[in-house]
Amino acid sequence: MKNLNWDDVRIFLRVAQSGGLSAASASTGLSPATIGRRVTALEQCVGRVLFERSQTGYRLTADGRTLMDKALAMDATMQPITDWSRTSGQKPGVRISAGTWTAELLAAEFAALWTPGDAFHVCFKTTEARLDIAHREAEIALRSQSPDGGNLAVRKIADVAFAPYRAASPAADATPGWVAIGRDEALTASAHWLLDQERVEIVAWANTPHTLRALIRAGAGQGVMPCFAGDRDPQLVRAGPVIGDLAQVQYMVTHADDRHRPEVRTLIRRITALAEANAALFRGERPQ
Template identity: 55%
Template sequence: MKNMRWDDLQLFGAVARTGSLSAAGREHGLSPATVGRRMLALETEMGRPLFVRRQSGYSLTEDGRALRARVSVMEAGARPIDEWRSAEGGRSLVRISTGTGTANFLAANFARLWQPDDPFRIAFKTTEAKLDIAHREVEIGIRNARPESQSLAGRRTVTIAQAPFRARNQAQSGRADWVAITPEDATTRSARWVNARPDIVIAAWANTVRTLHELIRAGVGIGVLPCFVGDRDPLLERAGEAIAELSGEQWIVMHNDDRHRPDVRRVIDRLVALSLAHAALFAGERPFGTG
């Protein structure tokens, strides 16, 4: 019993009230299959049958009626919290996990993701580390690979190109120094690619993409950035062609249950639309000054 969750009991209350997995799922933004699995798990945890399952719907057993009475008491106790939450605006929170470069792009296009009359707010969790979507650290993650966990779903959006960049006003000399992510912090293919090159000289290292970007801007050396980051910066210019072997896919990843939430689904749809509208930029086909 120690692992029983309040949201499972709320879901039980919805099934008990409506007699339908579909109706309860609509209330909670879940698929009927997910509701059915969670009710089976709840019965297993209780060690008692809670429902009589018929083609016409779900009705309660004697134990189910006893649990419903207790859940009703809990719901009544939680009502003041709901009222307090409504007084605070009643807006849900959709958390997006992404790296610094993508966060900067999304911030610049925030009006495409959120409107003042939306019934939710957006919180950016900007980190190069991957927060755990499966355990609900965030609702949405923008990733460079298809999700592998069965509890996660993903939508592929655009191709991401990478290229070497330098400061636009950087003096050209015989030797071209580079800047790179430190080997111990090199979690991306582009960071590992630079560190593996025996033919370049590293002038300075950074432990974040944001600092790497600033070092390139300052003229310290050449560095590899996603094209949608470097090509949008008027202080930078390409120092070479896009690196074909570093091209990859962008994925929007979410929990299988959370993707049915109306607020999460709306943000996902807007993220997809925003990405596709800038597909050429992401693919490296719009260097700065080319329109």
């Protein structure tokens, strides 16, 4: 038998106590379809049928009643820990995974995402790599590719444009070349695009987006950035038109179960509103 998932056992208890998926959905915030899948997964794990299913609801089998007795005892044992957690003063955290430029925009607009009265806090996980939302490495991910498969919920939040940028006030001896993310660190489409260009003189390399921007600001050369980052920076101006080949869609990805948590649902709504309010900036329609 595989290791039991305690969350699945707790969902089983809610179904057993309420007599059906819809009632359990109201008490857990999960969809009936999700609850049904979790109950089936638990039955497969223990190798026993726990419910007799009918149009009138879910009725416990003999094995189901045995598990319910054991689960209630375990739930009672866990209750002191739950009570301690609730009174410890720690608010639940919502982890947001995003690339450097997107994380910076969210940080700059933090007041639109969180208020002192919110019963949660926000944890940024800034990385160009894609975290595994299916295995809950973060609650919310903002990424440029829609994931394939998994128990995930995906929504489009923005169209993103890219352009070349240079220093707004370059030094007299500023070079006309380019600065780029190094080949070993090039994880994004924009970094690979520049590396694939012929007859481009790269005069400096960076291993992070922050260093890339610092080099551009210093006049080391021009570099490629998303317009929502470059156009917000008063030290930069566009060095050319929007690069059509780099047009992207920004997606918000959440675990299909986690998205029903009140704090996650709140942040999903606020991030979506923030993206809608800045749609023109994302599309590159607000150049300096």
